[in-house]
Amino acid sequence: MKRPFVRTASSYLIALAAVAVMSLVIGLILRLIPIGNLSTLYLIAVLAVATRLGRGPAIVSAIAAFVAFDWFFVNPLHEITIADPAEWVSLGVFLITAVITGELAASERARAKIAQRREREALLLYDALRLMADPDLDVALAAVAERVRAEMHVDRAEIDLRIAGTEHEAAAGGIDSPGAVTELLGHGRAPTDTASGQPGRWIRVVPPKTAGPVAAATLARRFEVAVRAAGGTIGHVTLLRDDRGESFTEHQRRLLELIATQLAALAERSELQEVVTRGEVLRRTDELKTALLNAVSHDLRTPLASIIASTGSLRQHDVTWTNEERDDFIEAIEQQAQRLSSIVGNLLDLSRIEAGALKPDKQLHDVSALVDDVVSRMHGTTSRHDLHVQVDPDLPPVAVDEVQIDQVLANLIENATKYAPPGTTIDVTARREGANLQIEVSDRGPGVPASEIEQLFAPFYRASGRRSASGVGLGLAVARGLVEGHGGRIWAGNRPQGGSRFVFTLPYESSPEPVGKR
Amino acid sequence: MVVDDEPAIVKALERNLRAHGFQVASATTADDARSEFERWRPDAVVLDLGLPGRDGLEVIKAIRARSATPIIILSVRGSDADKVGALDLGADDYLTKPFSVDELLARVRVMLRHVARPRTGTDAVFKTADLAVDLEHRRVTVAGAEVRLTPTEYDLLRAFIANPDKVLTPLMLLRAVWGAEYGSEAHYLHVYVARLRRKLEADAKRPRYLKTEPGVGYRFVAQEEIALSSD
Numbered sequence: 010m011k012r013p014f015v016r017t018a019s020s021y022l023i024a025l026a027a028v029a030v031m032s033l034v035i036g037l038i039l040r041l042i043p044i045g046n047l048s049t050l051y052l053i054a055v056l057a058v059a060t061r062l063g064r065g066p067a068i069v070s071a072i073a074a075f076v077a078f079d080w081f082f083v084n085p086l087h088e089i090t091i092a093d094p095a096e097w098v099s100l101g102v103f104l105i106t107a108v109i110t111g112e113l114a115a116s117e118r119a120r121a122k123i124a125q126r127r128e129r130e131a132l133l134l135y136d137a138l139r140l141m142a143d144p145d146l147d148v149a150l151a152a153v154a155e156r157v158r159a160e161m162h163v164d165r166a167e168i169d170l171r172i173a174g175t176e177h178e179a180a181a182g183g184i185d186s187p188g189a190v191t192e193l194l195g196h197g198r199a200p201t202d203t204a205s206g207q208p209g210r211w212i213r214v215v216p217p218k219t220a221g222p223v224a225a226a227t228l229a230r231r232f233e234v235a236v237r238a239a240g241g242t243i244g245h246v247t248l249l250r251d252d253r254g255e256s257f258t259e260h261q262r263r264l265l266e267l268i269a270t271q272l273a274a275l276a277e278r279s280e281l282q283e284v285v286t287r288g289e290v291l292r293r294t295d296e297l298k299t300a301l302l303n304a305v306s307h308d309l310r311t312p313l314a315s316i317i318a319s320t321g322s323l324r325q326h327d328v329t330w331t332n333e334e335r336d337d338f339i340e341a342i343e344q345q346a347q348r349l350s351s352i353v354g355n356l357l358d359l360s361r362i363e364a365g366a367l368k369p370d371k372q373l374h375d376v377s378a379l380v381d382d383v384v385s386r387m388h389g390t391t392s393r394h395d396l397h398v399q400v401d402p403d404l405p406p407v408a409v410d411e412v413q414i415d416q417v418l419a420n421l422i423e424n425a426t427k428y429a430p431p432g433t434t435i436d437v438t439a440r441r442e443g444a445n446l447q448i449e450v451s452d453r454g455p456g457v458p459a460s461e462i463e464q465l466f467a468p469f470y471r472a473s474g475r476r477s478a479s480g481v482g483l484g485l486a487v488a489r490g491l492v493e494g495h496g497g498r499i500w501a502g503n504r505p506q507g508g509s510r511f512v513f514t515l516p517y518e519s520s521p522e523p524v525g526k527r
Numbered sequence: 528m529v530v531d532d533e534p535a536i537v538k539a540l541e542r543n544l545r546a547h548g549f550q551v552a553s554a555t556t557a558d559d560a561r562s563e564f565e566r567w568r569p570d571a572v573v574l575d576l577g578l579p580g581r582d583g584l585e586v587i588k589a590i591r592a593r594s595a596t597p598i599i600i601l602s603v604r605g606s607d608a609d610k611v612g613a614l615d616l617g618a619d620d621y622l623t624k625p626f627s628v629d630e631l632l633a634r635v636r637v638m639l640r641h642v643a644r645p646r647t648g649t650d651a652v653f654k655t656a657d658l659a660v661d662l663e664h665r666r667v668t669v670a671g672a673e674v675r676l677t678p679t680e681y682d683l684l685r686a687f688i689a690n691p692d693k694v695l696t697p698l699m700l701l702r703a704v705w706g707a708e709y710g711s712e713a714h715y716l717h718v719y720v721a722r723l724r725r726k727l728e729a730d731a732k733r734p735r736y737l738k739t740e741p742g743v744g745y746r747f748v749a750q751e752e753i754a755l756s757s758d
Binding site for chain 1: 533535626627
């Protein structure tokens with residue numbers, strides 16, 4: 010340890026220098042005004058040394074002052090003689106003064122140091138607690154690690170914590186982890202002095218990882234404190250320092266243990282939080298299941314009821330139906346069966362979207378053909394509305410999964426027919442909007458209340474006051490899933506003139522080979 | 528009158544009811560239903576509960592506020608609470624979608640027959656199949672043999688025959704027999720119904736008169752048509 014020695018030596022030199030300066034001052038004063046006993050001036054120097062540098066230098070300065078006074082100012086000059094008993098007294102006073110003031114100053118300094126340390130401890134703990142409050146656990150741990158690293162003046166601080174079966178790790182600082190170092194040693198790469206201290210090439214750490222605090226004296230450069238919770242050790246706080254640093258002190262160990270205790274509390278809190286979250290997720294899932302069941306019971310049964318009523322009617326033995334009536338019943342059966350099939354299709358799509366299993370099979374398609382296809386297929390559904398289609402003729406082909414985008418457009422049009430009163434106009438427009446194709450379906454219905462726009466695309470959601478509108482409330486959820494799967498965006502809003510508009514975009518991108526117009 | 532927001536169902540019901548000689552009005556919303564009811568004053572109402580805007584339950588309340596017209600609920604809401612709620616509001620019968628057209632027609636006919644011949648409280652003797660209840664002398668006979676009933680059993684039976692072929696919820700029966708302060712003591716009811724069955728039914732396990740409507744309540748079956756269609 011070079012540095013403390015240098016510091017001690019220099020403080021003794023300063024003590025001697027102070028005495029020399031004071032001797033000079035006394036000599037000058039005596040030149041100008043001959044005063045009897047000026048030796049008390051040395052006390053100033055001794056006091057100054059004692060308060061600044063502590064007891065040892067103070068004593069040295071006291072002795073030096075006595076010798077200097079005797080040598081320079083007491084007859085016979087330039088001779089160390091203590092003939093007069095008064096000089097003995099003088100020496101004694103010097104020494105006692107030096108010792109007492111030195112002692113006082115030293116203890117005062119020690120107290121100040123302790124107070125300062127306490128303050129830093131409190132500040133560190135406070136900071137650590139504040140940083141741990143971050144909702145993102147990994148961010149919190151990284152911040153705490155960085156704070157500990159800065160506070161402890163080490164090169165690297167690591168925290169590992171096991172919370173609810175998951176390992177969380179955070180590190181701050183440049184030295185490679187001890188794991189990597191051990192591996193290095195294990196492979197027998199020769200450590201060289203020149204490499205020490207460089208990030209990633211740190212070498213001198215050999216001790217194996219041991220649980221619990223490691224005695225500061227035995228391990229100067231790697232320091233580990235266990236984080237203990239009710240169920241045993243759940244992690245560690247590890248400090249690493251390159252080998253030129255000082256030893257870890259008892260004080261640092263205590264501080265680190267305080268941090269470890271807080272980390273344990275944090276872990277416990279997160280674990281509880283996780284339990285609560287899991288409960289909440291279960292509850293939501295349960296709610297969703299209930300919603301699904303209700304939706305299924307209502308929206309699958311309604312078409313089923315129509316089908317069964319129609320078949321039951323056809324089977325009435327005591328009634329003779331006209332051909333027209335029979336056809337009507339059969340048509341109703343057909344329509345309702347199709348409706349069922351579309352609901353079931355949407356349900357399946359939604360579950361596939363949620364499972365991430367619905368990957369678009371993108372190929373270039375002509376927009377106008379795509380839109381026309383859907384419109385003509387939906388003729389039955391839109392028969393009670395006036396459907397206006399407007400596709401920009403200059404639109405370049407777009408890379409989409411035809412089946413999926415068909416479904417999106419069909420769902421939006423079907424949605425419009427449900428909410429807009431019969432006889433009103435439904436507009437379908439397609440145009441280019443920057444790097445996107447934008448398709449819009451707008452109606453002249455009651456519009457969407459602003460408060461509900463956000464929830465519209467949630468599964469099983471239906472605009473308020475229209476509980477019985479047919480459909481499970483899946484169409485928009487499926488549309489969103491499919492559009493987002495294409496990298497597009499979908500949103501809803503209201504037309505300034507009244508009525509709602511549903512818009513989705515599909516990105517034009519460098520895409521696979523064109524399939525051309527179909 | 529048929530009230531349903533599903534055009535296909537309205538159409539099918541209209542066709543069937545007309546084919547069986549009824550005149551049919553229809554409505555697809557609760558508000559329409561109320562105004563149509565005022566206009567037509569129908570003999571019976573087939574009502575869906577899930578209507579746009581106001582709920583079908585509102586329609587029951589509105590109709591019951593001014594008339595005793597039989598109301599048959601026809602809804603996809605199959606939960607017991609929904610059924611009991613509608614019946615407690617005054618609906619007479621309940622069918623869950625999907626339904627059989629035959630059964631619906633049978634129920635409608637039965638309801639209309641009761642409207643045509645109100646029996647409640649007017650006849651001194653109530654008779655159906657082999658069960659006879661002499662309301663004046665509190666005498667009950669099954670196939671001519673007298674059956675001895677306790678006062679509570681008799682009161683319960685009288686509550687049933689006052690509402691023949693109608694689904695009665697536990698709440699209705701408890702209030703009718705035990706008094707207005709009762710309502711949640713359904714187990715009393717189950718015990719007394721079981722006793723009545725032992726005394727009146729040929730086979731208490733397969734009752735002919737006192738049928739259980741699972742989760743909803745009981746139905747006293749007076750007419751063979753109901754007995755057959757609901758089996």
